[in-house]
Amino acid sequence: MNRTLLLGAAALLASTGAYAADLPYPTKAPAAAIAVIPPFSWTGFYLGGNAGYSWGESKATDVLFYDSTGGVYTPEPGFYAGNDVKFGGLDGWIAGGQLGYNYQFENNWVVGVEADFQWTGAEDSLDFYATTSGPYYQAKADLEWFGTVRARLGYAFDRLLVYGTGGFAYGQVKTSASVSGLDGGIPDPFTTTSGSDTTIGTGWTVGGGLEYALTDNWILRAEYLYVDLGKSDVTTYLAGTPGSYITSEADLTTNVVRAAISYKF
Template identity: 45%
Template sequence: MKWLLLSGALLGTGLAAPAMAADLSRPAPAPAAAVSAPPVFSWTGFYIGGNAGYSWGKGKDAADFYGLDPSGWSAGGQVGYNYQFVNNVLVGVEADIQGGDISSGAYGLSSKLDYFGTVRARLGYAFDRVLPYVTGGLAYGKNTITDFGFSDSNTHVGWTVGGGLEYALTNNWTARAEYLYTDLGSKTYDNIGADAGLTSSTTRLGVNYKF
């Protein structure tokens, strides 16, 4: 009986040894590859771009009296810098200039905004690649009033406020839609012997290249 038990134990050990050897010879499974999260987009940096839009306005003082309410298309460019904090709040500064055909005429008089531009601060909150923002600052523009062929021009300085929504198409290219309200104040025009000025609302689309 003891011989039978000893023979069985030896047989079991002999059968188990090759199986254990086979298990030890198998290569260990490769560790699973680590999955890294995509990098979060940052708005920090300099940028340059272009824009085009439409403006409609209202004359001030004598321009309002004569019904000179300029409107028309414009196009131009902008340059700026953004800084995004770790809490996703964004601050920036931007300067732009536009030219176009923003004009009006009545009763033998005409008014034309030859060019206009702004220097503005921007404040926004970044939702990754989506950036809503508000903006405001200084505005300037050259306006010409013609009275039966006699023209006088003035450079106006005023203010502007607005807001917009910008989206990062790639890591370098962004697109935006923007609205600005601008008040360029009034200046004296010698050919009409009175003060005149204008306000305007502008909606525009733009693209930027971020460095």
């Protein structure tokens, strides 16, 4: 009997072991795949638009006023001694567009080149008496448009770019003037003559800014530029009095603050 029980138990164990051997061994579940987002690259061409505000000053030096006989009016001390005429502030809005190219190195430094063109509403005017007895002058300056071609150097913190920039600047300045004789110390409109002149100045610009990539294509920017359009000789011929004109050397500088949006290709 005991022998029979032992034999039965042995047979049961053998069959159980064979069944267990046929069962699959448990395996560890594969690790879930982790998505790797590549860092943003600033390399590529871009195109966009901008708008902002500019403020600066226009100064005319070596101003000479010629009448129809060739005589020269010279401002007296206390009026505009030294023949210098300085406008108070050449302020106004700006709007335009920009295009450029950036290249980002593996160490996150970014180099690029950019060109922009701006229309402006910056203008200023003044009036004064050349001498205590006249004549009476009115003058106005308008910065009609300007553009720049600049190199850029910056450092990228992923989607944030901090940069400096500088290069060539050019722009069109329109000056106008009128001259009136005095009648009892009051400007006489019947003797008023006027004229205007347009000149394109060239110079330099320097500045810097911040850019942030909202997406892989759309980029926002905040920027400051200082623009010096150099000096240019201006001659304004006055209509109504043949032979009368004003000569000066114009000097214009302006500060620009603007916001921009660009599309990166």
